[in-house]
Amino acid sequence: MTWTLSAACEYQEDIRKSRFLALAAPATDAAAAQAFLAAHSDAAASHNCWAWKVGQQYRFNDDGEPGGTAGRPILAAIEGQGFDQVVVLVIRWYGGIQLGTGGLARAYGGCAVKCLQGGQRQPLIERIGLCCRCGFAEHALVRQRLLDAEALLEREEFLGDGVELHFRLPPDRREALQQQLADLSRGRIILREP
Structure with a gap:
């Protein structure tokens, strides 16, 4: 380690x-x-x-x-x-x-x-840089899911149609977080590399 x-x-x-x-x-x-x-x-x-x-x-x-x-x-x-x-x-x-x-x-x-x-x-936990976009109504729930996954939130950009969140995540947490966010948004929120 x-x-x-x-x-x-x-x-x-x-x-x-x-x-x-x-x-x-x-x-x-x-x-x-x-x-x-x-x-x-x-x-x-x-x-x-x-x-x-x-x-x-x-x-x-x-x-x-x-x-x-x-x-x-x-x-x-x-x-x-x-x-x-x-x-x-x-x-x-x-x-x-x-x-x-x-x-x-x-x-x-x-x-x-x-x-x-x-x-x-x-x-020192290795982390990968990711981002996702969500609606304003989902913002608080998405932030909570990121916190639960031990993500480090780097910045948030408030756009006309929602929020783009940039964060760093342990690589082994990516699949589980993707599934949680997809369940939360009916498949609209997708993790991607910036």
Whole structure:
């Protein structure tokens, strides 16, 4: 099962006089991940190393640490803990003692793992985008059926002859919802991809 975070979390640790602060948060897309990094990076810190993963997209940055010692271990922590749609920032304030490449990788990756382990996990449910059109009289009933099917309503467009609803639905719920909506409307409401 793939997980995401339900809320932001943090973890702090001192390793050989260097202070490490790991911050993690859910990120639904690349823009959200980059916004989190911009808002939480500390310009006064020695290094702001990070990684994020959203579906098949991922990025990481060592921010001046030797190549492969910070960003990649953070990304490995995200993947190793089974997370997706997550961003992790590990801030380091240098304490004067060199950690070496292995020590840096263990410090950054370890802080990221502990931060993610301390966060509130929630299962990441795959959803497909669908839409349907209904009359005004059926609108409340259709919304209730969507809620019962665990659909996430994205938007509603009120038209001259009814309402078009755009939502995301777990794929295994599609057939049952289609049948319920067809029964409700005598076959007029049809689920389709936008």
